[in-house]
Amino acid sequence: MNKNSVLITGCSSGIGRALAEAYLAQGWHVFASARNTDSLANLHSDNLTTIAMDVNNPQDVARAASTVMETSGQLNCLINNAGYAAMGPVAELSRDALQRQFATNVYAPVALTQALLPALRAAASDQQRSQVVNIGSVSGILTTPFSGAYCATKAALHALSDALRMELAPFAIDVITVQPGAIQSKFGDNSLANLAQELTPQSLYAPLKEQMEARATASQDNPTPASEFASELIAQLLSKPDPVIRIGNGSRALPLIARWLPVTLRDRILSKKFGLPSLKRA
Numbered sequence: 001m002n003k004n005s006v007l008i009t010g011c012s013s014g015i016g017r018a019l020a021e022a023y024l025a026q027g028w029h030v031f032a033s034a035r036n037t038d039s040l041a042n043l044h045s046d047n048l049t050t051i052a053m054d055v056n057n058p059q060d061v062a063r064a065a066s067t068v069m070e071t072s073g074q075l076n077c078l079i080n081n082a083g084y085a086a087m088g089p090v091a092e093l094s095r096d097a098l099q100r101q102f103a104t105n106v107y108a109p110v111a112l113t114q115a116l117l118p119a120l121r122a123a124a125s126d127q128q129r130s131q132v133v134n135i136g137s138v139s140g141i142l143t144t145p146f147s148g149a150y151c152a153t154k155a156a157l158h159a160l161s162d163a164l165r166m167e168l169a170p171f172a173i174d175v176i177t178v179q180p181g182a183i184q185s186k187f188g189d190n191s192l193a194n195l196a197q198e199l200t201p202q203s204l205y206a207p208l209k210e211q212m213e214a215r216a217t218a219s220q221d222n223p224t225p226a227s228e229f230a231s232e233l234i235a236q237l238l239s240k241p242d243p244v245i246r247i248g249n250g251s252r253a254l255p256l257i258a259r260w261l262p263v264t265l266r267d268r269i270l271s272k273k274f275g276l277p278s279l280k281r282a
Helices: 014-025 058-071 095-123 148-171 187-198 206-216 226-237 253-260 263-273
Strands: 005-008 029-034 048-052 077-080 130-135 173-178
Touching: 005 014, 005 058, 014 029, 014 226, 029 058, 048 058, 058 095, 077 095, 095 130, 095 148, 095 187, 130 148, 148 173, 187 206
Parallel strands: 005 029, 005 077, 029 048, 077 130, 130 173
Antiparallel strands: none
């Protein structure tokens, strides 16, 4: 198969689904992955291959790499989009919730990149470079209360992407870090459900439940539609993309706040926003 091909993780909804639809519209062969392929049932195209994959399952990752090689023999673009967030105070976050976030948001993109490196190299040439696109977040730049673990995973992904960008460049593979702002998706609902599992009435932060819920759903406050995000991202990826791409509501303002506001002032503003001064020592 000589058609350009892309593998996208987390295609059940939101950014992943929109990217899959946009690449299909461009005539690419799309390998769309999700843990449950039933969620992909309404995606129809002769250029579509659906893959059941839990990005944290090494066997699933290996099967996905084999599917790509057997189907097309190469891969022009890998988009590491699947993500997981469990909001809540770091001081009370369970070890399991912390590990799940790092497994999905940090370890999995590295494992997929490693597994698909032969396919990416097979497609790479001086005329057309392959791409690894890691979907990070502005949350990896500006840390807020009650999202420390999630912010840490995205910051880690940004750092790994920086290293990969330099390390894979000699093989004609570009690594692009995408740092979205608020994008319309089910991310807020999923974060809210994960928060409910973690937060107990005995929590030191129980009086701030509403503020924590607001942080969990913050990505859905005036979000950029996923279809608009996908169209703009693909337009950049198909030209000469910058190493770091920021798209969506807040994607430019929040990094500026992180860069220019003094730490003490930033802490004071964010602490007040999330109600932390109202807590009293027992």
